[in-house]
Amino acid sequence: MGLEIFLNQTWQFPPTATHSRTEDSDAASETELWKAVSVYGTLPRGTLTRPWPSANTGFVLLYYVLSPLSSLTALSLALSASAFPEYRSLAGLSAAEVRAVARTFQATPGAQPAPPPINDTSSKLVFDDAHPFQPDAPGDIRGPCPGLNTLASHGYINRSGVVTPVKSSPRYKKAFLVDGNHLTNLMSIGQKTPETGPDAPAPAIIGGLNTHGAFEGDSSTTRDDFALGSNFLFNETLFDQLSQAAIDFGSNGMLDIPSAAVHRHNRILDSIARNPNFTFVTPRYLTAYAETTFPLAFFVTSQTSDTSLTLDLDVARSFFQTHKFPDNFYRRNGSYGLAEASVIIGEVFAPFPVLPGNNEGVGNYVVDPEDPGFTGHGTCYAYYKQSNLTVALYPDPTDELRAAIAQNLANFYSALGDPTCEQVFPFGQ
Numbered sequence: 001m002g003l004e005i006f007l008n009q010t011w012q013f014p015p016t017a018t019h020s021r022t023e024d025s026d027a028a029s030e031t032e033l034w035k036a037v038s039v040y041g042t043l044p045r046g047t048l049t050r051p052w053p054s055a056n057t058g059f060v061l062l063y064y065v066l067s068p069l070s071s072l073t074a075l076s077l078a079l080s081a082s083a084f085p086e087y088r089s090l091a092g093l094s095a096a097e098v099r100a101v102a103r104t105f106q107a108t109p110g111a112q113p114a115p116p117p118i119n120d121t122s123s124k125l126v127f128d129d130a131h132p133f134q135p136d137a138p139g140d141i142r143g144p145c146p147g148l149n150t151l152a153s154h155g156y157i158n159r160s161g162v163v164t165p166v167k168s169s170p171r172y173k174k175a176f177l178v179d180g181n182h183l184t185n186l187m188s189i190g191q192k193t194p195e196t197g198p199d200a201p202a203p204a205i206i207g208g209l210n211t212h213g214a215f216e217g218d219s220s221t222t223r224d225d226f227a228l229g230s231n232f233l234f235n236e237t238l239f240d241q242l243s244q245a246a247i248d249f250g251s252n253g254m255l256d257i258p259s260a261a262v263h264r265h266n267r268i269l270d271s272i273a274r275n276p277n278f279t280f281v282t283p284r285y286l287t288a289y290a291e292t293t294f295p296l297a298f299f300v301t302s303q304t305s306d307t308s309l310t311l312d313l314d315v316a317r318s319f320f321q322t323h324k325f326p327d328n329f330y331r332r333n334g335s336y337g338l339a340e341a342s343v344i345i346g347e348v349f350a351p352f353p354v355l356p357g358n359n360e361g362v363g364n365y366v367v368d369p370e371d372p373g374f375t376g377h378g379t380c381y382a383y384y385k386q387s388n389l390t391v392a393l394y395p396d397p398t399d400e401l402r403a404a405i406a407q408n409l410a411n412f413y414s415a416l417g418d419p420t421c422e423q424v425f426p427f428g429q
């Protein structure tokens, strides 16, 4: 059964069920790896009480999509590909056998403890001697996210592209729940690979971030829709369209909020017009708008929180296509938390508001009345939906796997930081 089927099913709300290369030098320890997450600037947790700034709607919590780097880390796992030369399934193994397999991977099953908060949010040089750019080596994996690809190409996370999550990132945790390997704590930032460990039985996927419909979705900034082309490779035509929006509507040929909003809307219109399977519902709906703001928030060198959020197109290309920091790149000065992000997302959304929905055939976009999108309890809706999807992927896990998923789901819940959502325990407590 494909992921699309899971995503198209009626979701219960709330659910009733109940490579061997490592990071460069200073990214090798947990402490130093924690620093790696703040390469672009930090995104602290916060309380979502702000009203939506531009539209007269309830505020939606975007927390889980807005804290990508506050919690990403990569451990110095030297996973020997030769230990598992081919895909092996955990199906049919006893709990003891699964434990034995899991032990062969040098990662701790289940969740890792959260690192301490980052206190230093000041601007600093991150394209430094300790983190040289290296083009992908044969076998290195890159995927749809230019932020993670760039971190990997500079060794802030494992250059192989097989990485380990940290629990305090709702964004990472959410992706990990459906794309990662719960027993080995490894996830590919791109294609499926045996380097994340042996597969759990189908319908589990453990496919990495390239997997369409799990975390990756339609209407991306510079990547095609899955139904129309590559959903993870840089697409020159789409980048040209982004550039044209910047030239026509931006600040002196630079990408800014109004021109980014134009491109976001154009991408949605293009998907509606050409993609018969276009799916634009939570969580992809939320992540698409958030990702539109990330280049402005993170790809501008030496940016302070009160600057005008304008991005040079060559710099944009460097991240999106080459996965390389521009020379002398300084991370932003100050955090990009909810206070900042909610305003900018609102400015992207407000000029061209589109409600969550999906195509029923080319050109026939149908709004999903159940999806709160940016209104109401969007966070809880996303959480329950994610829980249901995880249950669908892991309907009958072994005890070992069940415990690991339960832990990761609990970590995802706590990372959301929204006590108004009722916690669910489909894998036990």
Ligand code: HEM
Binding pocket: 040, 067, 068, 069, 071, 072, 144, 145, 146, 147, 148, 169, 171, 172, 175, 209, 215, 216, 217, 218, 219, 220, 221, 222, 223, 291, 292, 294, 295, 298, 299
């Ligand atoms: C920490 C965990 C992160 C995860 C799991 C993650 C995952 C992803 C995924 C799966 C996509 C593809 C979405 C799609 O097009 O369907 C994506 C896109 C994107 N990500 Fe990330 N990301 C993370 C952090 C970051 C960071 C730190 C940045 C910026 C510094 C960033 C910037 C972007 C941008 C700009 C896109 C849009 C790319 C495009 O549509 O062309 N991400 N991310």
